[in-house]
Amino acid sequence: MxxxxxxxxxxxxxxxxxxxxxxxxxxxxxxxxxxxxxxxxxxxxxxxxxxxxxxxxxxxxxxxxxxxxxxxxxxxxxxxxxxxxxxxxxxxxxxxxxxxxxxxxxxxxxxxxxxxxxxxxxxxxxxxxxxxxxxxxxxxxxxxxxxxxxxxxxxxxxxxxxxxxxxxxxxxxxxxxxxxxxxxxxxxxxxxxxxxxxxxxxxxxxxxxxxxxxxxxxxxxxxxxxxxKAASSNVLRFKTADMLPPELAARARITGRIVQLPANNALEIENYLAAVRQAGVTVDDVEIRKADLEDVFLDVMNQQGAQA
CATH class of the missing domain: 3.40.50.300 (P-loop containing nucleotide triphosphate hydrolases)
Structure with missing residues (x-):
């Protein structure tokens, strides 16, 4: 019961x-x-x-x-x-x-x-x-x-x-x-x-x-x-006071100076960092972490919003 x-x-x-x-x-x-x-x-x-x-x-x-x-x-x-x-x-x-x-x-x-x-x-x-x-x-x-x-x-x-x-x-x-x-x-x-x-x-x-x-x-x-387990396997996290390139900003979760980008593999992380360098964005405290429930929640809500 x-x-x-x-x-x-x-x-x-x-x-x-x-x-x-x-x-x-x-x-x-x-x-x-x-x-x-x-x-x-x-x-x-x-x-x-x-x-x-x-x-x-x-x-x-x-x-x-x-x-x-x-x-x-x-x-x-x-x-x-x-x-x-x-x-x-x-x-x-x-x-x-x-x-x-x-x-x-x-x-x-x-x-x-x-x-x-x-x-x-x-x-x-x-x-x-x-x-x-x-x-x-x-x-x-x-x-x-x-x-x-x-x-x-x-x-x-x-x-x-x-x-x-x-x-x-x-x-x-x-x-x-x-x-x-x-x-x-x-x-x-x-x-x-x-x-x-x-x-x-x-x-x-x-x-x-x-x-x-x-x-x-x-x-x-x-x-x-x-x-x-169903979420992106990793998240690239860093701090910056600069504006991100539009293509990165569209994918990023930005909280003040903290930027977080979903990454499924090492190549995606390398591409993010290359795009940041090419745009002249100064970053600090770079780290790679596992996706958490907040990442999952935002992905689910965004997917439902796109389907609506």
């Missing part, structure tokens, strides 16, 4: 543009099974439909067509069972300003009918670096600390399926390391984890399998290792 099952899911909204009565599909006929115990990544650009899928999974939004199940429980017809099996960490910082951290977690436990849950609450506080903030009012916490509390709230009823929607957006390195260590340990113990993130190095390090969304459709779905 899949931990999460999306079956022919679509979500249609009234279009904010165009004549009255026109619609657009935020999610377009997505079918996807995530198996028990997986650490699964759901990637895509802004507006691809990731959060819409999660909203339907959490029962916050009804699909226009199709069905969603959590460990066999339909999120619409068996909503109580589905919610008990699911813990969701949302993108937004949502909190009650009238309670301290420990009180928030006790109240959250009560929503699921859990009594005498203090031992697990203490473990969550310790594991997520919140022990010294247990009696602090939520209003007193920084954004990163509030996000830790959201994670603790999602886990307080020990759900077998955990959904993390951009959990490390705008937070410091320490929180990321603490969070991933804690969640990875839960995954090793059998919890299923669904992650959305724009930090692709996190997805590459953590996720065994990845789906990529664009305009509401799945455009890639495979093991992370197989996605990486």
């Amino acid at each position: 899949p931990a999460i099952s999306f079956q022919s899911i679509s979500k249609t909204y009234p279009s904010p543009k165009g004549p009255k009565g026109t619609t657009f599909k935020a999610v377009d006929n997505v079918s996807l099974n995530i198996e028990e115990g997986e650490f699964f990544g759901l990637l895509g650009p802004n507006g691809a439909g990731k959060t819409t899928l999660i909203s339907m999974l959490a029962g916050l939004s009804r699909p226009t067509s199709g069905s969603v199940q959590v460990l066999g429980s339909d999120v619409q017809s068996d909503f109580a069972d589905a919610r008990r099996k699911l813990g969701v960490v949302p993108q937004e910082l949502v909190f009650d300003p009238f309670f301290n951290v420990r009180e928030m977690l006790r109240i959250q436990s009560g929503y699921f009918g859990l009594k005498n849950n203090d031992a697990w609450v203490d473990e969550l506080l310790e594991g997520l670096g919140l022990a010294d903030k247990a009696n602090a009012n939520m209003r007193q916490l920084s954004g990163g600390m509030k996000r830790r509390v959201l994670v603790a709230q999602a886990l307080v009823h020990k759900p077998p399926v955990i959904v993390l929607d951009e959990p490390t957006a705008g937070v410091d390195v320490e929180l990321r390391q603490t969070l991933w260590q804690f969640v990875a340990n839960l995954n090793k113990q059998g919890s299923t984890v669904l992650l959305t993130t724009h930090y692709l190095e996190e997805a590459e390090a953590l996720c065994g399998r990845i789906a990529m969304l664009k305009t509401g459709r799945i455009v890639a779905l495979d093991k992370t290792s197989d996605l990486l």
